[in-house]
Amino acid sequence: MNIPKRCDVVVIGGGPAGSTVGTLLSQSGYEVVLFDKTRHPRYTVGESLIPHFWKYCEAINVADKIAADGFIEKSGGTVIWNGVIRQMQFKDFGYPRPALHVERDRFDWILLEHARESGVRVFEEVAAVHVNLDHGEKVSVVCRPNGEKTSDEIACRFIVDASGQHAVIARQLGIRAIDDGFRFMSIWGYFNNSKYIAADGRAYPFEKRRQIPPTTFVTNVDDWGWLWHIPQRESTSVGLVLPQQQMKAIKGSDEALEAYFLRRCSEIPYLNRLLEDAEYCTESFHVIRDYSYRPTQLAGPGFFLTGDAAAFTDPIFSIGVVLAMYSAYLSAWAIDRSFKQLRRTADNQAIFARQFMTRLEASRALALPRYGYGGDEGEMVKNSIQFETSLEQELMYVVSTLTTRSDNFVEMCRNKEGGMITSSKYRKLEEIVF
Amino acid sequence: MNNVQDQIKNYIVTQFAYDQNALQPDDDLLNQGIVDSIGILQLVTYLEETFSIQIKDEEITPENFRSLSTLNNLVMQKGPVNRFESRR
Numbered sequence: 001m002n003i004p005k006r007c008d009v010v011v012i013g014g015g016p017a018g019s020t021v022g023t024l025l026s027q028s029g030y031e032v033v034l035f036d037k038t039r040h041p042r043y044t045v046g047e048s049l050i051p052h053f054w055k056y057c058e059a060i061n062v063a064d065k066i067a068a069d070g071f072i073e074k075s076g077g078t079v080i081w082n083g084v085i086r087q088m089q090f091k092d093f094g095y096p097r098p099a100l101h102v103e104r105d106r107f108d109w110i111l112l113e114h115a116r117e118s119g120v121r122v123f124e125e126v127a128a129v130h131v132n133l134d135h136g137e138k139v140s141v142v143c144r145p146n147g148e149k150t151s152d153e154i155a156c157r158f159i160v161d162a163s164g165q166h167a168v169i170a171r172q173l174g175i176r177a178i179d180d181g182f183r184f185m186s187i188w189g190y191f192n193n194s195k196y197i198a199a200d201g202r203a204y205p206f207e208k209r210r211q212i213p214p215t216t217f218v219t220n221v222d223d224w225g226w227l228w229h230i231p232q233r234e235s236t237s238v239g240l241v242l243p244q245q246q247m248k249a250i251k252g253s254d255e256a257l258e259a260y261f262l263r264r265c266s267e268i269p270y271l272n273r274l275l276e277d278a279e280y281c282t283e284s285f286h287v288i289r290d291y292s293y294r295p296t297q298l299a300g301p302g303f304f305l306t307g308d309a310a311a312f313t314d315p316i317f318s319i320g321v322v323l324a325m326y327s328a329y330l331s332a333w334a335i336d337r338s339f340k341q342l343r344r345t346a347d348n349q350a351i352f353a354r355q356f357m358t359r360l361e362a363s364r365a366l367a368l369p370r371y372g373y374g375g376d377e378g379e380m381v382k383n384s385i386q387f388e389t390s391l392e393q394e395l396m397y398v399v400s401t402l403t404t405r406s407d408n409f410v411e412m413c414r415n416k417e418g419g420m421i422t423s424s425k426y427r428k429l430e431e432i433v434f
Numbered sequence: 435m436n437n438v439q440d441q442i443k444n445y446i447v448t449q450f451a452y453d454q455n456a457l458q459p460d461d462d463l464l465n466q467g468i469v470d471s472i473g474i475l476q477l478v479t480y481l482e483e484t485f486s487i488q489i490k491d492e493e494i495t496p497e498n499f500r501s502l503s504t505l506n507n508l509v510m511q512k513g514p515v516n517r518f519e520s521r522r
Contacts, residue, residue, distance in 0.1 A: 055470070055472060059472065326471065329472060329475075330475070333475045333479075337479065344488075347488070347490065347491065350490075350491040351478075351491040351494060353491075354491045354492070354494070355471075355475075355491075355494065359471075383495065383496060386464070386496035387464055387471065387474070387496050387499075388464070389464065389465055389466065389467035389470065390465040390466070390467075391467065392467075393465075415465075416465075416496065416497075416500070
């Protein structure tokens with residue numbers, strides 16, 4: 001494996017953020033080396049995408065490949081929260097291309113292959129174990145091929161951390177703040193032949209999913225937990241997100257957790273009916289112990305944090321991949337400018353940090369239960385909202401009314417004149433028709 | 435004569451494929467989606483390079499980027515424009 005001794009930018013991680021920033025910089029003529037500790041295609045979760053991701057795909061010229069691959073299109077969302085049924089459709093908000101349900105191994109692999117074709121030197125099964133920052137003067141990454149005892153070191157001008165929840169740099173520097181009140185566990189599995197809910201409020205058999213697009217179905221579970229139901233090409237992903245506290249009651253083995261998962265699936269209203277004729281795929285069970293965290297610093301001498309390597313909240317509104325690609329785009333912009341005028345690096349990083357942070361804070365305000373929005377954070381969220389198009393503001397408003405997660409967010413949904421943003425672009429239903 | 439505002443208008447109309455005749459000085463670029471989150475970054479670079487100014491991170495606000503006239507004010511308040519040649 002010929003890992004070069006130096007390059008312009010090292011990207012840690014080959015998920016959507018890493019591929020996006022790597023491709024953008026390579027297309028601008030920079031020498032980019034990317035490390036990923038797995039071998040792609042590799043499984044990961046986070047399977048629902050909102051249509052905002054397309055503009056980043058277009059920016060890196062990969063949109064046609066994604067569109068041609070045959071991912072299931074989703075029309076919008078069905079949210080049943082405390083028994084109230086609401087639906088929204090993305091086409092009401094003017095998005096030219098559809099939202100998707102993706103198999104992430106496939107989606108991420110298309111992006112990574114595209115990065116390679118764009119000139120990024122990709123090294124898989126190589127872990128970034130340590131970064132040297134040295135005030136931005138002598139920046140390097142220490143990396144180690146899996147299973148080997150010796151490391152290599154590669155010098156560069158900038159490092160982009162796109163390592164997802166591994167959060168290599170944030171952990172090394174201790175710049176993550178964990179939301180102690182928000183630890184949760186995600187447990188999920190896959191079902192064949194599950195029915196799904198379409199945008200007309202009716203349940204359809206699995207085989208209709210290409211003719212009549214599904215919605216992503218979300219419903220609340222217990223106090224602030226929730227469930228997802230995401231029909232894909234071959235099967236349907238069903239997951240529960242529950243407070244860590246609650247999960248402690250279940251004896252820790254994965255078999256016990258799987259049994260618990262299946263029991264809950266059979267009890268949760270509407271879900272149990274969707275799964276009536278479905279078969280659970282044995283061996284498809286997954287567990288992640290998660291917690292919400294935010295960065296105390298988004299960029300510093302020699303480095304930028306993107307995507308989950310910067311922050312993770314709760315995937316309830318499917319914005320994780322979009323936020324990752326946005327922050328990757330932003331970091332590529334800042335890095336390009338910094339190469340052209342080195343003395344303006346700190347200024348560019350300040351812009352990166354502020355733009356990313358305001359959008360991060362808005363996503364936290366939407367998803368975190370009982371989010372307190374006093375002071376600076378509240379101002380950031382309001383700013384973030386006012387940067388958006390009026391259609392996008394309506395979407396944010398609609399999303400914030402679908403659950404009780406975003407109670408405080410609704411308060412901040414004000415337009416530039418200070419008036420409330422409202423929208424009627426959703427439907428309330430009496431029932432789902434089976 | 436092409437002043438600062440005209441040059442910004444030309445850039446936006448070309449870069450974001452918007453109808454030249456429809457774009458008014460006080461039209462809301464953000465609300466109408468003429469300039470989106472990626473567009474703002476491109477606009478910042480354009481303004482800096484074209485008018486030899488530096489835009490600070492705290493100046494990238496919805497208020498400053500709201501319209502052609504607010505963008506014009508942002509550029510004008512950053513110093514003399516006598517270096518700028520008329521461009522066709």
